[in-house]
Every structure is written in structure tokens, then in C-alpha cells.
Amino acid sequence: MGALDEFACAKLDQAEERALRRSLADTAATGPGQRVVRDGRALISFCSNDYLGLAQHPALKAAAKQAIDEHGAGAGASRLVTGNHPLYRTLEAKLAALKQTEAAIVFGSGYLTNVGVIPALVGPGDVILADELSHSCLMSGARLSGARLVLFRHNDVDELRALLNAHRSDGRHCLIVTEGVFSMDGDLAPLAEIAEVAKTHDAWLMTDDAHGFGVPGGGRGSAAEAGVKPDVQMGTLSKAVGSYGGYVCASRAVIDLLVSRARSLIYATALPPSAVAAAIAGVDLIASDPTLCARPLAHARAFARALDLPAPQSSIVPLILGRPEDALDASRVLEDEGFLVVAIRPPTVPEGTARLRFSFAADHAIEDVLRLSDVVARRILKSR
Numbered sequence: 001m002g003a004l005d006e007f008a009c010a011k012l013d014q015a016e017e018r019a020l021r022r023s024l025a026d027t028a029a030t031g032p033g034q035r036v037v038r039d040g041r042a043l044i045s046f047c048s049n050d051y052l053g054l055a056q057h058p059a060l061k062a063a064a065k066q067a068i069d070e071h072g073a074g075a076g077a078s079r080l081v082t083g084n085h086p087l088y089r090t091l092e093a094k095l096a097a098l099k100q101t102e103a104a105i106v107f108g109s110g111y112l113t114n115v116g117v118i119p120a121l122v123g124p125g126d127v128i129l130a131d132e133l134s135h136s137c138l139m140s141g142a143r144l145s146g147a148r149l150v151l152f153r154h155n156d157v158d159e160l161r162a163l164l165n166a167h168r169s170d171g172r173h174c175l176i177v178t179e180g181v182f183s184m185d186g187d188l189a190p191l192a193e194i195a196e197v198a199k200t201h202d203a204w205l206m207t208d209d210a211h212g213f214g215v216p217g218g219g220r221g222s223a224a225e226a227g228v229k230p231d232v233q234m235g236t237l238s239k240a241v242g243s244y245g246g247y248v249c250a251s252r253a254v255i256d257l258l259v260s261r262a263r264s265l266i267y268a269t270a271l272p273p274s275a276v277a278a279a280i281a282g283v284d285l286i287a288s289d290p291t292l293c294a295r296p297l298a299h300a301r302a303f304a305r306a307l308d309l310p311a312p313q314s315s316i317v318p319l320i321l322g323r324p325e326d327a328l329d330a331s332r333v334l335e336d337e338g339f340l341v342v343a344i345r346p347p348t349v350p351e352g353t354a355r356l357r358f359s360f361a362a363d364h365a366i367e368d369v370l371r372l373s374d375v376v377a378r379r380i381l382k383s384r
């Protein structure tokens with residue numbers, strides 16, 4: 001064994017001991033209703049981010065197939081070279097219209113969006129204030145920018161205000177970063193208050209609505225729900241929209257700046273035309289069907305009500321169990337009963353808060369939601 005293999009094995013052993021080793025399990029979606037086959041077993045998934053079931057929607061599948069037939073399988077180059085397929089213009093116009101911003105720009109993924117956008121807007125000599133629970137790719141983008149990064153306690157607007165009073169003058173520019181709907185907790189950011197604080201302290205506000213677009217605000221997302229207009233609204237096309245990619249909605253000037261400066265846009269290959277075409281179909285459904293967008297929250301609320309949990313604000317319901325081993329055990333119990341709910345462990349969530357993260361979708365059957373709550377009550381909550 002070479003030195004690198006020894007290093008890898010030692011690291012893996014350490015993770016294994018703490019029940020933090022991760023592995024990939026083959027999981028094939030088998031149609032609507034969040035049905036999957038994992039390791040040969042048919043399960044109903046309650047851990048996908050395909051909140052509206054659009055990844056399996058006939059309109060998205062047809063749009064993707066047609067784009068492949070007409071334009072091929074891959075884009076071949078960056079958008080700045082020859083990858084800027086005309087379908088992008090349609091998608092970006094629809095995103096800007098839905099978010100009521102002047103313009104929008106699509107990136108290769110949500111992750112690429114955040115690592116590209118933040119360094120394009122701030123740099124050394126500037127300050128970023130970020131909610132401590134912000135997604136890994138927001139943190140990566142913030143570090144990559146070279147700006148000073150200061151974290152505020154989760155959703156704590158008083159602390160944000162105090163930190164701005166202390167640190168705003170250290171930086172030329174100041175960017176406040178938060179998620180609209182928090183990915184592992186399902187709670188919403190107090191965006192109306194944060195936007196007010198941003199304004200009074202001459203700071204720019206960027207929201208990550210990866211888990212908001214398609215559900216709150218009648219599907220328009222968390223900023224619409226709060227009635228505010230952040231300077232930069234990013235999100236993904238890979239979750240509720242049912243396809244793949246990331247986007248930013250902002251003013252025309254900001255979008256033009258990103259085209260000239262965001263390295264993950266300039267130096268990465270454009271999306272395959274099929275992903276852009278499917279995203280157009282997904283955004284059309286979100287824009288035209290508020291009933292569809294309301295269903296994930298209705299399912300989450302039915303589940304929470306059955307278990308006497310606090311009323312959810314989004315399609316995500318966490319059940320915090322504490323130790324990674326407990327989360328893994330609970331996940332195995334549910335798999336026994338035909339449900340796929342993956343255990344979420346540190347460092348995805350803070351130490352001591354390993355959990356099951358249930359996510360509810362428009363195409364779940366209510367009978368399955370209620371059977372799940374029954375199993376959780378009998379086999380997980382009762383034994384604790």
C-alpha cells in the first residue's frame with residue numbers, strides 16, 4: 001500500500017469509528033410518487049429535494065428529449081465561448097419575470113453559483129456577515145473571496161445588528177448572506193428584518209433560496225413570502241425545478257458584472273441543452289400552478305400534526321436525534337418499513353444534532369405520509 005492509500009485508510013477508519021463514514025448507495029428513481037429502488041428494494045423516498053415531483057414530470061422529460069434530439073447531448077464549451085444556447089435566454093427571462101427582477105443568469109449548478117457570485121461581488125478589504133448555518137458552498141464562496149467572514153447566530157437579527165455596528169466600518173463593502181429556507185432545519189430566515197438591517201447599515205443582501213424556490217411565496221420563494229427584494233437572489237434548478245443548474249436574479253448591472261467576473265461561469269462548460277429545456281418546463285409549472293406549490297407544505301404539516309411537532313414553515317421537517325449512531329439506527333428502522341430517510345450527520349449539521357431530515361413532496365400520497373408518521377411514532381419516538 002502506498003503512503004497516500006495508508007493516509008486514506010486511516011482517515012476512513014477514524015470516520016468509521018465515529019459513525020461518520022459516508023458511502024454511496026445505488027438509488028434509482030422509478031417514477032412519480034417519490035418511488036425509488038435502493039440496493040434492489042422498492043422504497044418511498046422522504047429525503048429528496050424534488051419537492052414538486054417535477055424530475056419525473058412528463059413535460060420536463062419531453063422537453064429534455066426534444067432538446068437532445070434537436071441540439072445534442074452536451075454544450076461543448078463555456079457560455080462565453082460557444083455554449084450559450086438560445087434556450088438560456090428563454091429560461092433567464094422566465095426566472096427574472098417570476099422573481100420580478102431586471103435580469104437573471106444561469107450557472108452550471110447551485111454550488112458553482114455560490115462559489116462564483118460571492119468572489120465577484122466582494123474581496124479583500126470587504127466584510128461578509130453570514131448566518132452560521134449557511135450551506136457549505138456559501139462558506140466556500142465567502143472564503144474564496146478573500147473578504148473577512150463573520151458568522152452570526154442562526155436567524156439572530158439582534159446579533160447581526162450588533163456585529164454590523166462593530167464591524168461594518170472595517171470593510172469598504174459589506175455583504176450579508178443567508179438562506180431563505182434552511183436546508184437542514186426547514187425554518188425560514190426573518191428576511192424582512194434582515195433586509196431592513198442591511199439597508200440601515202449600507203450592506204448588500206444575498207439570499208440562497210435553494211429550498212425556497214417552488215414552495216413558499218406561492219412558489220416564488222422566500223423573498224416573495226417575506227415581501228422583500230434582496231440585492232442578489234440565488235437558487236438552484238436542481239431541487240423543486242426538477243432539472244439541474246443554478247441561477248441568480250438581480251439588477252441588470254449586477255448580472256452583467258457576473259458575466260464578466262464570475263469565474264465558475266466563465267471557466268466552466270455550459271449546461272447540456274436538455275437540462276436548460278427541462279428547467280424551462282419546470283419554471284413554467286411553478287409559475288402557473290400555485291396549487292402544486294402548496295402541496296409539499298400541506299404534507300409536511302399533516303406529518304407534523306400527527307406527531308405533535310411544531311408546525312413546519314417549509315417542506316423540510318427535521319427530527320433531531322443527537323448521536324450519529326441514533327440517526328443511522330432510525331434510518332434503518334424506516335428502511336425496514338419501506339421508507340428512505342437518510343441520516344444527516346456532522347459536519348453537515350452541528351455536532352450533537354444528527355438527525356433524520358424528512359422532506360415532503362407534492363407527489364407523495366397522503367396515505368404514505370400518514371403511514372410514515374405512524375411508523376415514526378411507534379418505532380422511533382416511543383423507544384426514546
Ligand SMILES: *Cc1c(COP(=O)(O)O)cnc(C)c1O
Nearest residue numbers: 109110111135183210236238245
Ligand atoms: C443544494 C444546495 C445548494 C447547491 O445547489 P446544487 O444545484 O445542488 O449545486 C446551494 N445552497 C443550498 C442551501 C443548498 O441546499
